[in-house]
Amino acid sequence: MVNSEYLDVFLDESQEHLQAINDNLLKLEQTPDDLSIVGEVFRSAHTLKGMAATMGFEDLAQLTHIMENVLDGIRQSKLEATSDVLDVVFLAVDDLEAMVQDIAGGGDGKHDVREVVAQLEKIEKGESVTKDHSSQDQEKSDALKEEGLDEFERTVLEQSAEQGFEAFQLRVTLDEKALLKAARVFMVLDVLEQVGEVIKTNPSAEDLEEERFDHSFTLIVVSKLTADDVKKRVLQVSEIEKVEIQKVDLKPSSNPSEEPNAADEVAATATAPTPKAVNNDQKERTVEATKRSEANKTIRVNIERLDVLMNLFEELVIDRGRLEQIASDLRNSELNETVERMSRISSDLQEIILNMRMMPVEQVFKRFPRMIRSLSKELNKKVNLEIIGAETELDRTIIDEIGDPLVHLLRNSIDHGIETPNVRLANGKPEEGTVILRAYHSGNNVFIEIEDDGAGIDREKVIKRALSNGIIKEDDIEKMTDQQIYSLLFSSGFSTAEKITDISGRGVGLDVVRSTFESLGGVVTVNSELGKGSVFSIRLPLTLSIIDVMLVEVREEKYAIPLSSIVETAIVNKSDIYSAHGQKVIDFRGKVVPLVYLKDVFEIPGETIEDDLCSLVIVHKGEKVAGLVVDSLIGQHDVVLKSLGNYLKDVFAISGATILGNGQVALIVDTNALIK
Incomplete structure (x- = not known):
């Protein structure tokens, strides 16, 4: 069924339903007595279960069914939608998302969900999910029961025990931000092979090599070292979040193949629905049929x-x-x-x-509330995320690229910006911080702003760190505006964090954020007031395919300068140009503007035209401006932006090319690269 022609539709709709479940669970946490929200979550889960069963993804369908039981209990007021209960439901949604991602990657949707199933079943029975340390340890022990071993593997373990080896099962969890997961797995296996022998892995070695797993995997290893020593060796590998280890018990009764599977029990229950369940199913199908008839006015296009x-x-x-x-x-x-x-x-x-x-940017924004919820709990902070203008639209090619840099800016605002509740109360602020994610149109651009009411940016600390890193010199400080100083945060390797955390403060990231947005033709600026908060503002073009440009001529060549970068054009007298610190500049509207001669930058051959007048295109990058000196201004045009290809991708200050009406090729100037 994986190769079914309906797979793409299944994946699209599954992701939509999972997102709807996430959104509505966040609403339910705010208003736990609103049963209409529970109904929305239940309907999405029910539809997802039906689609998964139809496509043959039984594990996905069974986990959704168990989650559905808990939701039904909340809907019928048998259970309360407490934060602890919703934490477990969110974990189940995470597993469902991992399954869908696995299917999208060509997998079969298999996933180890024993731990979350056990917690959901506890909730369904009315048992508390608030655990003390001893129960947490027991849960870890239950979750770490040995994987199903065949006779050969059990024989190897028994013979190893006779020779003085200990058998351990490890669950290794990688950092969620870890890149090249397969490489981390290889390093873990290499470390273990040095101290013993790996008997079994789950997922299989092939799946691990192809990165067909979430962020954790289990291994059974024999070694003469103690459990603590084995654990320490594995933790030496970087980007490992945690390692859980326990001794493998080889009693015959512990054979997992003889133990009933919770998922099998669910399947057995599901095959014989009660009359009430059948009635509910009919109602859900009726509601879903009505919704689909309303949605028939739109079609999905690849x-x-x-x-x-x-x-x-x-x-x-x-x-x-x-x-x-x-x-x-x-x-x-x-x-x-x-x-x-x-x-x-x-x-x-x-x-x-x-x-x-x-x-709509909502496609990106809608995944942030869940992230903020998890992050605020992790940092013991109270944060309210307000989203404004989610309906603002951007070209799909830009939408695809802005997600990760926005994630970094939001994490940065919460980690560095928003204070802890006690600090906020001491400073006369409400204990809950506010982060506003705003999007709006302005001309041919879309602006995205991330505003927080946190601690703000310490100007003096930024200057001190920039001086110590050699990014600026003492002489530069007096000439810099506050915004230019705050923009130093985007310098490579810059960080004001006193302590490196898993959230931010590693000294990398903001420079990548800026370069990503600039590669999309965007500009990032930051404003801040100490003690009041900060605003990161990103300006992006509506589309990257067809852009408005000013065509200019330099000797025999024609160049296109994007209108989004142009402040204005001007013709000035060459006598008004003078030198300052070895740089040609002009006093333009009371401001000293450095000049950039395109003929020199691009080393264009030909004789210089002798003329008393000089054509300028004033361009900007944030608050910085420069004057591009050209021979003549041709006029404004709509042009198609074409890539230069991989071979010429690193040409300085050129972002692409276009074909003009007369068949001539004009290069498109990357003005950001020309402004220092």
């Missing part, structure tokens, strides 16, 4: 088809420019009229295609 459509239209835009050039040269009225009509139609078509590719 994004690859939209990419093909966009590429074809880009070629049409190039030909449109060529036709306009020919019509202008021939001065034929009928041809001009036809070309003008074609231009109007293609412009309307362009708008429709671009709108088809537009997606």
